[in-house]
Amino acid sequence: MKKDKWGYGIHPDRQIDLDNANLSLLELVRQSEPSYNLCIACGSCAATCTAGNLTTISLRRINIYLQRGMIKELREEIRRCMLCGKCYLACPRGVNTRHVIIAIHEALKATGYEEL
Amino acid sequence: MRQVVIIGGGVAGLEAAGFLGKMGHQVVLLEKEKAVGGHVGKWDRLFPNRRQGSEVMDFIRKKMDEKVSIITEAGIKSIDTSPDGYAVVLTNGEAIRADAILLATGFELFDARKKEEYGYGIYDNVITSADLERIFREEGKITTADGQAPQKVAFVHCVGSRDEKAGNVYCSKVCCVTGVKQAIEVKEMMPAAKVYSFYMDIRMFDRHFEELYIEAQQQGITFIRGRLSEVYEDQGKVQCKVEDTLTGKPMKVTVDLLVLLVGFMPSPETKRLAGMLKINIGSDGFVLPIDGHISQNETGVPGIFLAGAVTGPKCIATTLSDARSAALQIDQYLKTK
Numbered sequence: 001m002k003k004d005k006w007g008y009g010i011h012p013d014r015q016i017d018l019d020n021a022n023l024s025l026l027e028l029v030r031q032s033e034p035s036y037n038l039c040i041a042c043g044s045c046a047a048t049c050t051a052g053n054l055t056t057i058s059l060r061r062i063n064i065y066l067q068r069g070m071i072k073e074l075r076e077e078i079r080r081c082m083l084c085g086k087c088y089l090a091c092p093r094g095v096n097t098r099h100v101i102i103a104i105h106e107a108l109k110a111t112g113y114e115e116l
Numbered sequence: 117m118r119q120v121v122i123i124g125g126g127v128a129g130l131e132a133a134g135f136l137g138k139m140g141h142q143v144v145l146l147e148k149e150k151a152v153g154g155h156v157g158k159w160d161r162l163f164p165n166r167r168q169g170s171e172v173m174d175f176i177r178k179k180m181d182e183k184v185s186i187i188t189e190a191g192i193k194s195i196d197t198s199p200d201g202y203a204v205v206l207t208n209g210e211a212i213r214a215d216a217i218l219l220a221t222g223f224e225l226f227d228a229r230k231k232e233e234y235g236y237g238i239y240d241n242v243i244t245s246a247d248l249e250r251i252f253r254e255e256g257k258i259t260t261a262d263g264q265a266p267q268k269v270a271f272v273h274c275v276g277s278r279d280e281k282a283g284n285v286y287c288s289k290v291c292c293v294t295g296v297k298q299a300i301e302v303k304e305m306m307p308a309a310k311v312y313s314f315y316m317d318i319r320m321f322d323r324h325f326e327e328l329y330i331e332a333q334q335q336g337i338t339f340i341r342g343r344l345s346e347v348y349e350d351q352g353k354v355q356c357k358v359e360d361t362l363t364g365k366p367m368k369v370t371v372d373l374l375v376l377l378v379g380f381m382p383s384p385e386t387k388r389l390a391g392m393l394k395i396n397i398g399s400d401g402f403v404l405p406i407d408g409h410i411s412q413n414e415t416g417v418p419g420i421f422l423a424g425a426v427t428g429p430k431c432i433a434t435t436l437s438d439a440r441s442a443a444l445q446i447d448q449y450l451k452t453k
């Protein structure tokens with residue numbers, strides 16, 4: 001069927017299927033940086049991030065991508081972090097945010113998802 | 117000697133009875149059920165420190181002396197005014213003189229069947245937080261309907277609370293901390309199980325509560341921000357649909373057991389008694405004290421006092437303080453009467 005004639009397309013499923021999500025990175029990060037578990041998604045880190053003023057980076061969002069197994073989005077966004085550590089100063093839960101990012105890079109490497 | 121009639125033998129009524137007895141008053145406590153204890157008598161371990169509920173009950177009971185007489189399975193037919201106070205008439209015809217009355221009729225659990233979209237009473241593997249307390253107390257292990265150990269368990273916050281559709285705009289206050297406590301207990305019982313929590317806000321209002329939340333996070337409980345919209349059970353598996361509001365995407369999670377954190381409801385009995393006593397009820401259905409800041413225990417009707425969850429959701433510590441405060445005010449009232 002010709003698409004231009006009918007105007008229909010197929011949308012990819014937007015739904016998160018947590019049953020089949022790839023949480024292998026999450027487990028590695030949890031082990032490497034236990035304070036990661038304490039994130040309450042408050043957004044302080046993202047608000048204070050200098051890179052966030054100029055590009056789309058939010059550590060709060062990176063954290064949630066990791067928890068939902070959204071590896072493609074995670075990998076894309078984490079590249080914009082310059083590891084300045086400013087977010088660590090802002091986090092009310094004492095999450096070692098800078099080390100979380102390093103742990104995510106290491107987990108990406110360990111699982112081979114870095115190159116995908 | 118002055119006589120006080122307490123209606124309701126939950127922790128509020130019992131604590132007030134103990135104190136009023138110690139203050140030298142005669143107390144008659146009326147309980148509609150076979151035994152006193154109210155809701156706390158049904159809980160296993162309590163938040164925030166997970167001590168046994170029975171310990172608290174024993175502590176309260178120990179204070180009661182011969183000044184307190186308890187009538188269980190008491191039905192109240194009418195409350196009549198007499199020149200020197202009140203007469204509480206029971207359904208068996210007995211009339212009990214009262215110089216003051218303490219209304220401590222507590223709350224009722226929200227009937228989870230009303231949230232049909234969650235399937236309580238329809239699906240096999242959907243239970244309430246109150247059911248889970250009973251399971252902890254009586255069975256000591258958690259199983260699905262077909263006797264298996266669940267590998268995935270989810271908790272649903274705000275069931276029947278903060279919900280105009282259920283007719284309740286208010287927050288029930290204690291279900292967040294109850295849910296977090298129970299999530300930890302499930303995880304401790306079955307360390308390999310995955311435990312989820314669907315929440316809108318985690319409201320940890322009191323001392324040591326936030327620490328419990330942190331403990332749950334450390335145990336790896338997955339908190340998903342979004343109000344569960346509906347569930348569907350297929351071959352014993354409960355499929356949950358929610359918006360993961362932190363990613364802004366719809367989400368699907370399948371679990372073996374779903375626990376609904378049911379909220380507080382004002383009881384119809386309280387409404388009936390409030391009508392007899394001519395005291396006011398708020399738009400939320402709970403009894404209104406004359407002043408929410410200054411006097412939680414007075415009703416504006418002389419000799420009629422309030423204590424506990426009859427004036428809205430409360431945890432045990434607040435309920436007990438409220439009951440002692442009511443006892444003190446009743447004592448003052450009787451002295452000046």
Ligand SMILES: Cc1cc2nc3c(=O)[nH]c(=O)nc-3n(C[C@H](O)[C@H](O)[C@H](O)COP(=O)(O)OP(=O)(O)OC[C@H]3O[C@@H](n4cnc5c(N)ncnc54)[C@H](O)[C@@H]3O)c2cc1C
Nearest residue numbers: 124126127128148154155162163222223424425430431432
């Ligand atoms: C699932 C759940 C878990 C909870 N866990 C905890 C916890 O771990 N820690 C904590 O601090 N709090 C907890 N709470 C809160 C706690 O249950 C309340 O604070 C407490 O029950 C309030 O006591 P109460 O005496 O005011 O009311 P209730 O416990 O409701 O007692 C009221 C009593 O009055 C009786 N009654 C009612 N109407 C009449 C009538 N017309 N005539 C005679 N008798 C009547 C009832 O039968 C009942 O015995 C929990 C609540 C829920 C829903």
Ligand code: SF4
Nearest residue numbers: 049081082084085087
């Ligand atoms: S460490 Fe990265 S995420 Fe944190 S403030 Fe610096 S650039 Fe932003």
Ligand code: SF4
Nearest residue numbers: 039040042043045091
């Ligand atoms: S500041 Fe800390 S708690 Fe807040 S979103 Fe960032 S990592 Fe999470």
Ligand code: SF4
Nearest residue numbers: 274277287288291292
């Ligand atoms: S205490 Fe928590 S679960 Fe209960 S009604 Fe309030 S926000 Fe909802």
